[in-house]
Amino acid sequence: MNTTIAVLMGGPSSERDVSINSGKAMFTACESLGYDTILIEFEDDILSHLDTLNRVDLVLIALHGGIGENGRIQGMFESLGIRYTGSDALSSAICMDKHISKLLAEDVGISTPKWKRIRKGKTINKFEYALPCVIKPNSQGSTIGLTIVNEESNFDFAIKKAFEYDDEILIEQFIDGKEITVSIVGNEVLPIIEIKPSHDLYDYECKYTKGMTEYICPAELDEILTNKIQQTALEIYKLFKCRHYVRVDFRLDKNDQHWFLELNTLPGMTDTSLVPKAAAVRGNTFEQLVDSIIQQALGTE
Ligand SMILES: Nc1ncnc2c1ncn2[C@@H]1O[C@H](COP(=O)(O)OP(=O)(O)O)[C@@H](O)[C@H]1O
Numbered sequence: 121m122n123t124t125i126a127v128l129m130g131g132p133s134s135e136r137d138v139s140i141n142s143g144k145a146m147f148t149a150c151e152s153l154g155y156d157t158i159l160i161e162f163e164d165d166i167l168s169h170l171d172t173l174n175r176v177d178l179v180l181i182a183l184h185g186g187i188g189e190n191g192r193i194q195g196m197f198e199s200l201g202i203r204y205t206g207s208d209a210l211s212s213a214i215c216m217d218k219h220i221s222k223l224l225a226e227d228v229g230i231s232t233p234k235w236k237r238i239r240k241g242k243t244i245n246k247f248e249y250a251l252p253c254v255i256k257p258n259s260q261g262s263t264i265g266l267t268i269v270n271e272e273s274n275f276d277f278a279i280k281k282a283f284e285y286d287d288e289i290l291i292e293q294f295i296d297g298k299e300i301t302v303s304i305v306g307n308e309v310l311p312i313i314e315i316k317p318s319h320d321l322y323d324y325e326c327k328y329t330k331g332m333t334e335y336i337c338p339a340e341l342d343e344i345l346t347n348k349i350q351q352t353a354l355e356i357y358k359l360f361k362c363r364h365y366v367r368v369d370f371r372l373d374k375n376d377q378h379w380f381l382e383l384n385t386l387p388g389m390t391d392t393s394l395v396p397k398a399a400a401v402r403g404n405t406f407e408q409l410v411d412s413i414i415q416q417a418l419g420t421e
């Protein structure tokens with residue numbers, strides 16, 4: 121009998137639109153791979169789709185952010201015995217919490233920019249922090265609610281903005297240098313991508329508007345540095361017990377020191393997203409990438 125797949129997209133998070141793009145691209149790939157595929161879009165009503173989700177062989181999760189990526193939906197599927205793609209509930213929850221994931225990384229000696237986690241309602245002494253610094257919600261994505269603070273006069277606004285998205289925020293040391301990201305599929309590390317946004321910040325617009333960002337893959341780094349960064353990415357992937365596919369974001373400073381920012385357990389999956397870009401450089405089509413994720417989740421790869 122043919123394998124049946126439900127592609128799950130949308131959700132209530134602030135990355136809903138991005139998810140719909142990933143979902144549509146993955147749905148098209150599943151169809152051309154010959155799977156019996158259904159596309160499910162939900163906003164708040166995931167329960168009304170449970171019958172369908174229970175009937176298929178596999179749920180391909182194309183959600184980004186919020187309950188779709190922080191382990192809540194993964195936990196529900198685990199409890200119900202529904203097979204799904206991507207990292208499990210614990211791993212997803214760890215990775216969505218930047219503070220927790222930085223603590224774990226630091227614990228094994230991986231460099232991550234100095235930071236302080238602040239809960240809503242606490243008084244903040246802005247003179248404690250060296251500028252520039254980065255202020256961001258602890259559990260967001262797509263650079264939403266994030267500000268690089270260069271001048272003290274922007275500090276309060278940045279704090280207020282970050283708290284609009286989360287009850288916990290990070291004030292983090294700014295790392296001047298390059299933006300790099302490392303994709304992992306299965307246990308294999310793909311070529312590193314260097315990202316050159318046209319804005320100072322790799323913001324929402326630069327992430328999702330064609331032509332706003334230049335991508336260099338493989339990144340022009342020497343072999344020793346490339347291997348070192350790829351090994352760190354793999355170490356983090358294993359430390360956080362991730363599965364199937366992830367993307368690890370780093371900054372690379374002027375002294376070629378790489379700094380771990382965060383790990384995305386459900387990275388963008390349109391055919392122009394970063395993981396597919398890196399897979400293409402290694403010679404894999406978008407369909408092959410999607411099929412690898414499916415086969416890993418089915419336990420056949
Ligand atoms: N400490 C930092 N130093 C320099 N740039 C940063 C720092 N933290 C975040 N950024 C910038 O903001 C972007 C988004 O930050 P990130 O921590 O990856 O959160 P998310 O992608 O989940 O919104 C990064 O890709 C980078 O361009």
Ligand SMILES: [Mg+2]
Nearest residue numbers: 262263369382
């Ligand atoms: Mg990021």
